[in-house]
Amino acid sequence: MKNLYEMPCNIAQTLNIIGDKWSLLILHEMAAGRNTYAEIRKGLDGIPTNLLSARLKSLEADGLITSSLYVEHPPRYQYQLTEAGQDLEDVLNCLMLWGAKHLRTCYKELSHRDCGEPVEIQYYCPRCGKVVEKSELSVLSSKEGM
Amino acid sequence: MKNLYEMPCNIAQTLNIIGDKWSLLILHEMAAGRNTYAEIRKGLDGIPTNLLSARLKSLEADGLITSSLYVEHPPRYQYQLTEAGQDLEDVLNCLMLWGAKHLRTCYKELSHRDCGEPVEIQYYCPRCGKVVEKSELSVLSSKEGM
DNA sequence: AAAGCGACTTGACAAAATGAACTTTAAGCA
DNA sequence: TGCTTAAAGTTCATTTTGTCAAGTCGCTTT
Numbered sequence: 001m002k003n004l005y006e007m008p009c010n011i012a013q014t015l016n017i018i019g020d021k022w023s024l025l026i027l028h029e030m031a032a033g034r035n036t037y038a039e040i041r042k043g044l045d046g047i048p049t050n051l052l053s054a055r056l057k058s059l060e061a062d063g064l065i066t067s068s069l070y071v072e073h074p075p076r077y078q079y080q081l082t083e084a085g086q087d088l089e090d091v092l093n094c095l096m097l098w099g100a101k102h103l104r105t106c107y108k109e110l111s112h113r114d115c116g117e118p119v120e121i122q123y124y125c126p127r128c129g130k131v132v133e134k135s136e137l138s139v140l141s142s143k144e145g146m
Numbered sequence: 147m148k149n150l151y152e153m154p155c156n157i158a159q160t161l162n163i164i165g166d167k168w169s170l171l172i173l174h175e176m177a178a179g180r181n182t183y184a185e186i187r188k189g190l191d192g193i194p195t196n197l198l199s200a201r202l203k204s205l206e207a208d209g210l211i212t213s214s215l216y217v218e219h220p221p222r223y224q225y226q227l228t229e230a231g232q233d234l235e236d237v238l239n240c241l242m243l244w245g246a247k248h249l250r251t252c253y254k255e256l257s258h259r260d261c262g263e264p265v266e267i268q269y270y271c272p273r274c275g276k277v278v279e280k281s282e283l284s285v286l287s288s289k290e291g292m
Numbered sequence: 293a294a295a296g297c298g299a300c301t302t303g304a305c306a307a308a309a310t311g312a313a314c315t316t317t318a319a320g321c322a
Numbered sequence: 323t324g325c326t327t328a329a330a331g332t333t334c335a336t337t338t339t340g341t342c343a344a345g346t347c348g349c350t351t352t
Contacts, residue, residue: 002338003167003309007191008253010245011174011238019167021149021340028157032285037299045153048341053300063248074298074348084248089280090267091240092157096285098237099156102209102230106288107154110269113284117273121236123256127263134235138259139178139242142252148307149340167309183330194310199331220317220329 017062018088022047026055027064027085028092035079064088097121163208164234168193172201173231174238176211181225210234243267 005012018024022044029043041052056079059065064085067077093110100106100118109118123132151158164170168190175189187198202225205211210231213223239256246252246264255264269278 005171005192009171009174010242010249010252010254012171013249013251013253014241014245015170019165019170021165024161024165025151025155025158028155041299046151046341049300050302050342051340076299084244087244087247091237091244093269093283094237094240095160096156098233099160100288101233103156103159105159106156107159108156109286109288111284111286112269112271112274112278113282115271115273116286117271119269119271119278119283122268122270122277123239123258123265124268125258125261125263125265127261128258131268132258132265136259137239137265138257140255140257140262142246142255184328187330192310194312195331196311196333197309220319222330 017064018091020055022051023055023059024088024092024095026052026059027081027088030065030079030081030085031089031092037077037079040079059085094121163210164237166201168197169201169205170234170238170241172198172205173210173227173234176225176227176231177235177238183223183225186225205231240267 004016007013018027025044025047026040029040032043034040034043037052037056041047041049044052056065056067060067060079063082065079065081067079070076070078096108096110097120100109111117112119123134123137124130125132150162153159164173171190171193172186175186178189180186180189183198183202187193187195190198202211202213206213206225209228211225211227213225216222216224242254242256243266246255257263258265269280269283270276271278
């Protein structure tokens with residue numbers, strides 16, 4: 001990516017990393033346990049193979065995944081999510097929840113394994129030890145950023 | 147967007163709506179209360195004006211925002227998030243939280259208004275009435291989608 | 293030995309984004 | 323009245339991205 005957002009905004013900067021086509025879907029496949037080139041490709045019907053390898057490289061450069069050789073001679077890699085990559089699961093889950101609620105056709109539900117019912121999202125304040133409503137959220141500028 | 151993902155996946159289909167450049171940032175500006183062309187443009191430094199108007203049109207076509215004339219003669223519009231648009235706040239918040247944790251420089255924190263401390267995200271099962279850990283989540287295929 | 297497969301790379305072409313210039317309508321003001 | 327500025331766009335040439343098809347390289351299978 002050459003055309004990056006240049007604004008001092010978490011969201012814009014995060015989208016610089018995962019905002020181009022296929023990136024999030026690749027991460028989604030990996031979060032679902034697929035971790036070789038072939039498996040990811042199979043999960044993402046129609047992905048151009050040059051983009052898949054380009055994306056894997058740039059995701060690795062950005063620290064979202066790591067790759068490790070698992071067969072030496074025809075070099076074969078396995079890809080793993082780093083902690084940063086795993087943390088994107090919340091983003092993926094939010095997209096899935098939004099889709100489940102608002103797409104005409106819903107394909108997947110994010111459910112509680114024990115009871116099978118769809119789950120919701122909540123914000124929690126560890127300091128106060130309680131759930132925070134959306135109306136009680138505020139966005140503060142971080143000192144570190146300044 | 148003409149190059150759409152064609153997979154039966156909430157995430158891919160949702161990205162077809164909000165996945166192209168500037169869309170999410172426009173929604174973010176609107177969630178922050180900016181609702182005219184000029185205000186949004188001011189918030190998004192460097193957005194090409196033709197993209198801003200194209201995005202506003204396609205977001206409206208997809209039901210994420212509505213537009214209403216507020217001055218008749220040089221036609222001036224005000225844009226408002228629909229419920230579907232507002233529901234994307236969770237996605238934006240997750241991106242902000244991820245950025246706060248993983249970007250080298252963090253610009254914004256999502257905080258509890260009452261105490262100023264950063265909040266976290268949680269999954270909640272309304273059926274069981276309790277918080278669900280990530281490891282207890284599962285993705286089920288929806289019947290409606292089939 | 294030949295054909296096939298996995299994991300790519302290359303390169304031509306199409307689609308999307310960028311940046312700058314240009315409209316249109318109206319308000320400010322000297 | 324005429325001149326300038328401004329908001330909200332549109333148009334269009336150029337650059338950047340993404341797509342599609344074909345080709346490569348090293349092994350495996352037949």
